[in-house]
Amino acid sequence: MAHPTRRPTYPLAHSFRHKPRRLPLVLRFAKGAIHSIIVLPVLLHSLFTVLVVYLDTYVVTSLGLPATIIPSLSIVVGLMLVFRNGTSYDRFWTGRNCLTTIGTSVRNLARISLSNARGKDGEKLTEEEKRDTEKILRVLVAILYAIKHNLRAEFNIPPASLASLPPPTSPFGSRSRPISRRPSYSDHSPTDTIDTEQHGINTAKAEYTSLLPDGLMGYEDQGLGLPLQLTVLVEGFIRRGYERGWFHGPMASQMTVQLNALVDAYGRMETIRSTPIPVAHLIHQKQVLALFTCVLPFAIVDDYGWWSIPIVAIVAFTLYGIEGIGVQLEDPFGYDKNDIKMDGIIEDTRQEVTVLLEEWKATGEGRALGGMFD
Template sequence: MSIERVRQSGPRLNFSEPPTPTMSRQNTSLYERHHKRRTTHPHLLSSRRKPRRWPLVFRFIKGAIHVEIILPVFLHALFTAFVVYLDTYVFESVGLPASIIPSLSIVVGLILVFRNQTSYNRFWDGRNGMSTLNTCVRNLSRTIVTNSYNTKRGPPTPSEREDIERTIRILVAIPFATKNHLRAEWGAAWAGGGFLGNDVDEHGTAAYNPEYAGLLPAGLEGHEDEGLGLPYQLTFFVDGFIKRGEDRGWFSAPSASQMQAQLNTLLEAYGRMETIKLTPIPVAHLIHQKQVLALFGCVLPFAMVDEMGWWAIPIVSLVIFTLYGIEGIGSQLEDPFGYDRNDINMDALVGDTKTEIDVVLSEWRQHSKIMEGGMNAREGEDAWKTMLGRG
C-alpha cells in the first residue's frame, strides 16, 4: 500500500484554529470579549458558550427563577405591610415572640433541603442516562463499522453496506426518538412543515425535523398511538442486524452477545429516563411544602414588627425571596428534559452525537472504497497473470 493510500485510509485530523473551549475562555479578554462565540471541535453544540456580559449576581431573567416567584414575594410583602399598619395605627401591638422563628426555620430548612436534593438527583440521573445512551450508540457503531466484514468473503457487498449504514442511522435516530419521547412530542418524525434542527415550532408544538426523519428506515410505521415507544421499536432493527451479522460470519457468538448487552444497556438507560419523566414528586409532599412556606411567611412579619417596624417589609420580602427561590429551582429540576435554561440541553447532546457518528460513517465509506479498490486490483492482477500463463 502506498503512502498516499495510507493517508487516505486513516482518519483525517485537523488541529488548526479555532482553539479548544478551555483556551477560548482564557483568550476572551484579549479581543472582542462580549458575545463572541468560538466554535469547538468535538461537542460543537454542547460546549457552545458565550462570555457573560454581566456577573450572575445581576442576572434576573435568563436562567433565573425570579419570574416564577415574583407573585408570592409580592403577596407576602403586601401582607407584611398590612401587619405593620395594624401594629402602628390600629392595635397597641400585634407582635409575637421572636423565639418562634428558629423552630419554624428548622422545619422549613429540612423540607427545602429534601426538595432540592431530590430534584437535583433526578437531574443528575437524567444526564447520566443520556450519557449512557450515547455511549452505547458509540460502542455499537464502532463495533459495526470495524467488524462488519469477513476475511474469507472479502469486503461487504453493496447491499450489505447499505444494511450497515441503515443500522448506524437507526442507532443515531434512537437518541432523537428518546428526546422526543421524554418531551411527549409524538409523531415529530412524520409531521409536515417545521424547521431544520428544531423539533418544536414557535407555538411550542412538535414539528418535523428532516435530519431526524432521514435517519429512520424507509417505510417505517410508528405505533406511538398504540402505546409503543419509538426508541424501543428501533432497537428491534439493531437486534436484527446483529443476528444477520452473526449469520454472515461478521460477529462471533461472544461478540454478538456483547453487542446485545450494549443494546440492553441502552434500553435500560432509556427506561431510567422514562421513570424520571413519569414519576413526579408525591403531591402530599408538594402540598405540605407550599403550606409550610406560606405559614412561615405569614408568621415572620408578626415576629419582626415590634423590633423593625416598617423595615420588616423589605426584610420579610428578602427572606421569602430566598426560600421561594430555592423551592422554585427544585420545581424546575424535577423534570430535566424540557426547554428551560436549567434543563438538560437534550438538543445539543443529540446533535453532537449525530455529528460524531456522521464523521465515523464518512470515514468508513472512504475506507470501504479503498478496500474494495484494493480487492479489485488484486483480482485483476491475478487474472492478468493467469492469462500470461496460458499464453
C-alpha cells in the same frame, strides 16, 4: 494582554456554551433565573407585611408575636427545602448520567459495527450489506432523537394505523381525518415539525426524518414507543452480522449487552419523567413556606417597624427561590435553560457517528483517513 475568545470546535461543540457570560450571575434576572416563578408569592407576602405593619402602627396597640417562634419554624422549613432540592438535583444528575449511558452505547455499537463490517476472505461488501450497515448507523442516531422527543411528550412518526387510510381527495372533502389517541402529545418546538397533509397530523421531526428507514411507521398510538421499536432493528442487524460472520458469538453478545444498557437507561429516564414528587409533600411544603412567611411579619414588626417589609421580601425571595430551583430540576428533559442540554449532547453524538460513517463509506470498506478501520 487580552486572551482570544475560543470558538467552539468538535468534539462536544454543541454541548458547551458558545459564548462567555456578558453579565455576572449576580446581576442576571432573565435567562436561567427563576424570578418569574417566585415574583407572585414574594409580592403577596410583601403586601401582607404592609398590612400587618399598618395595623400594628395605626390601628391596634401591638400585633407582635414572640420572636422565639421563628427558629422553631425555620428548622422545619430548612429540612423540607433541603429534601426537595436534594431530590430534584438527584433526578437531574441521574437523567444526565442515563443520557451519557445511551450516548456511550450508541458510540460503541457504531464503532463495533463499522470496524467489523467486512466481507469474507477479503471480498468486498455487497451493496445490500453496505446499505444495511449504513441504515443501522442512522437508526442508532435516530434512537437518540426518538428518546428526546418521547421524554418531551412529542409525537415522532405517523402511526401505522394510518398507513392504510387513503389521503383526503380534497381539502374541502367531507372525509374526516383520523384523530390520535394521544392528543396530549404536542410539539413545543414548531420549527422541528413538518405538517404532513396526507395524514393530517404532525409527523417526524425534520431534524432526524432522514435517519429513519424508508416506509417506517410507528405504533405510538398503540402504546409502543419509537425508541424500543428502533432497538428491534438494531437487534436484527446484530443477528444478521453474526450470520454473515462479521461478529463472533462473544462480540454479538457484547453488542446485545450495550443495547440492553441503552434500553435500561432510557427506562430510568422514563421513570424520572413519569414519577413526580408526591403531591402530599408538595402541598405540605407550600403550606409550611406560606405559614412561615406569614408568621414572620408578626415576629419582627415590633422591632423593625416599616423595615419589616424589605426583610420579609428578602426572606420570601430566598426561600421561594430555593423551592423554585427544585421545581425546575424536577423534570430535566424539557426546554428550560436549567434543563439538561439534550439537544446539544445529541447533536454532538450525531456528528461523531456521522463522521465515522462517512469515512467508512469513502472506500466502501472504511480504509480512509489513514486506515481508520483497518
